[in-house]
């Protein structure tokens with residue numbers, strides 16, 4: 001059976017892919033990664049994501065402002081983002097969220113820009129892609145309130161690079177989020193998280209790479225790329241004692257559902 005896998009989080013616009021972008025996308029397809037969502041981190045990369053999605057079948061775009069880039073963002077920028085959401089092949093808003101680990105943008109700016117984007121999600125009915133690092137309590141407080149009154153029908157979005165405990169899994173799942181797992185689950189430092197993964201129902205999971213960042217352990221030190229989603233697929237199947245085909249099928253169904261992509 002030919003695999004059909006979705007990389008729900010890549011950054012194909014980044015300079016790391018400048019020389020061989022086309023080859024990277026082709027390699028992904030050959031490996032079975034038929035669908036790639038390329039994610040914006042600011043207005044420029046969001047625009048580039050749209051361009052890439054229009055150029056390559058199987059590539060879709062998410063538009064958003066990453067918490068690192070929140071400083072200096074104005075309401076006018078959010079209006080521009082809103083215009084982008086109306087373009088074809090835009091399937092989500094993000095990535096957006098909070099990052100208190102690196103605090104590259106001040107916390108106040110992060111919160112303001114995150115809340116603006118959550119409002120935009122309500123206006124556009126697009127699912128959201130959440131980046132959260134060292135900010136769990138603020139994140140849950142904001143999302144619990146938001147999701148309770150959100151107009152979004154169906155899944156609310158994806159928690160990117162998830163690595164929380166089972167209580168956090170439950171909170172996110174109850175709000176209507178899928179949890180995305182990437183290459184980092186293979187790192188030695190993820191040993192205890194792999195025990196958590198065993199307990200997360202497959203119906204709540206999707207796959208991602210976050211490429212060019214966070215390559216699976218066996219590719220560490222190299223550039224990550226969408227084809228390596230297969231490595232995470234394999235590990236997830238091992239952890240759960242399921243076949244690769246079953247894990248591929250369920251995570252792909254989940255991903256296509258959240259992005260409303262018809263396969």
Ligand SMILES: [Zn+2]
Pocket residue numbers: 009011039095210
């Ligand atoms: Zn990312």
